[in-house]
Amino acid sequence: MVLTVEDVTEALRQVFDPELGLDIVELGLIYDVQIVGDAVTVVYSLTSIGCPAGPLIHEQIMEATRALPGIEGVELQLTWDPPWTPERMSEDAKLLLGFGY
Secondary structure (H helix, E strand, C coil): CCCCHHHHHHHHCCCEECCCCEECCCCCCEEEEEEECCEEEEEECCCCCCCCCHHHHHHHHHHHHHCCCCCCEEEEEECCCCCCCHHHCCHHHHHHCCCCC
């Protein structure tokens, strides 16, 4: 089985921001996923630099990605460029968190 970016993204839906109660994909925290051979690189952000859930989210991203079949290496890159804003969220997430109109 050859994994796709969509497979990795779907696995990342298991990772929730405990403060907001939504998964990191819906929150728009996943910036990029790359698969090269049996290695995955996930570029992600947090809702703020001082996010207290940052270490937990990092570990859960690592666990969810490592659990995929055939994955031998995982690299996570935390980025602040561009900074996360609520506009990155899905429409459903915006409505649930009161950002929808």
